[in-house]
Amino acid sequence: MDKKVDRIIFLADCQSFYASVEKADNPGCRNKPVAVAGDPSRRSGIILAACPIAKSYGVTTAETLGDALKKCPELVIMRPRMQHYIDVSLMITEIYKEYTDLVEIFSIDEQFLDVTGSISIFGDPINIAQSIQHKVLQQTGVWIRIGISSNKMLAKIATDIWAKKNKSGIFTLRKDEVESLLWPQPVQKMFGVGSRMNAHFNRMGMNTIGDIARTPLPKLKDRFRARFGKQSDIQAEVMWRTANGLDDSPVTPGTLYAAPKSIGHMMTLPRDYIRKEEVENILLEMTEEVCRDSRRKGYMGKVVSVSCMCSPYEAPTGFSRQMKMNDPSNNTNLVFEAVKTLFYRHWDRMPVRRIGVMLSGMVEDNGYQLTLFDDQVRARALDRATDAIKDRFGSAAIIRASSLNSGQALERAQKIGGHYK
Incomplete structure (x- = not known):
């Protein structure tokens, strides 16, 4: 062999x-x-x-x-x-x-x-x-x-x-050098360990990467359960494998383009939004971005999620909730109805500071459920037309009139990942 x-x-x-x-x-x-x-x-x-x-x-x-x-x-x-x-x-x-x-x-x-x-x-x-x-x-x-x-x-x-x-x-770090070169390094230098996790390891008496690597995996899982709860086994194994330099995953060129598990957007508002109309404008803009991204990638979502953080920062309130729609969709108007239902069901009327919308349970956008009262063919054609205009002339080429009031669509159109293009 x-x-x-x-x-x-x-x-x-x-x-x-x-x-x-x-x-x-x-x-x-x-x-x-x-x-x-x-x-x-x-x-x-x-x-x-x-x-x-x-x-x-x-x-x-x-x-x-x-x-x-x-x-x-x-x-x-x-x-x-x-x-x-x-x-x-x-x-x-x-x-x-x-x-x-x-x-x-x-x-x-x-x-x-x-x-x-x-x-x-x-x-x-x-x-x-x-x-x-x-x-x-x-x-x-x-x-x-x-x-x-x-x-x-x-x-x-x-x-x-x-x-x-x-x-x-x-x-170059060879496999046979892991013990001599990697293990003496402080835990804080290990990939995946931030300041909070480093503090947790230090409290457990683990100060070097070798301290983690030499701990038998079952024992490390027990210690993680005692500190983080019953659902921490996977996290413990990831840390243990990292400390031991174990990784079987291949270099995969298509990873960036793999089917998404979810598509979402979140933003911190420039000021606290209090009025219902202001909040709805932002919810609609976020829904439109999420649905446009979904259409661009060729997917529809079965589950809608809405998250919200309300002021003040020192004692914030908020929620993160989801609901399953009757049928998968990436149509802005249909998804927006679910978004509004979720939001108003859980909003405590406190000033809104941060808000997010997400679609998950993704399926390919190669078929859709016709309904008796909604013209799906016309709605999808309208989505394609507006997407084509934005793709050619920019996201701000066509926006809803409500965005000119308290919306952020024009500002966000100038940015990528929250920063100017």
Whole structure:
């Protein structure tokens, strides 16, 4: 029997991606501290990315712009251009595909590559990594860090703990080095462990990744149940497998385009909404976005969910509820009726601060249930017509009159993921 060949997996990460793109487009800022901020016109805006020079002043992602400017008064602030960052990310994906057809997008700035079958063509893993770094830097101005290992989890760990810290931007973590290199690392450096989970592990007497890895899985599950409840077995196993560097999942190019389990949108309102008409405008806009996304992806939802958080922040009230519709749908008007039913059934009339709408229980949009009183054919034709106008001329090309009053459709049309395009 042939011996199983270890895979060679890369996790390629773009350094300070948004800031790197801006510096590449603005050569005059090459030697200046640069940050991309959510709203440069407000000191309360949040830092989305900071270049290495800015980080050397102590500027960090997710801090307020005001705090960043106190640390670095010379900081050059760039307004985010989300569509441009997406375009550059896709350019980088195409470069990766020159080396392997097994490329899986993990996030806008991180991608997995399986180069097992590329060694005979492009050379050893280090040569491939260096070639990728050079080509991406040359064509986009973005510096890539690459972690190399035998599975996706270890490649991700190799990038986060070592490749991001060394000068070459490349690090190889072999399976037989997990115990000597990974286990001595503090728990907080483990992928999937945030500050709260780190505190939980510390209270359990687990301070290093090795402390988790050496704990027998049944015992770790018992300790998780005692702390988090009966439903924590899966979480315990994920942590244990991560600590031991175990991951059987393949690099899957189609992951980004797999059938969605749900499609939803949520937004924090610019102010508290109190009047019924104001809230309904937002609910309708959110429903329209969700249904349009569903139609674009070719799916309908059986289950509608509505979530709401009401002010004040120090003692918020709210709810998250769902209901099953009679038939799957992605028609805005039909889904909106279910959304309104859910919302008014559970809203306590407190000022609304955050609101969300979601469709789940997705089925393919290749057939639909005809009803006696609704003209489904006409409704679907109208949806297709409005979608085509928006696809061609932009989301704000056609909006409902109610959105001109207290809606946010025009503002949201200028953004991607809550940030300006």
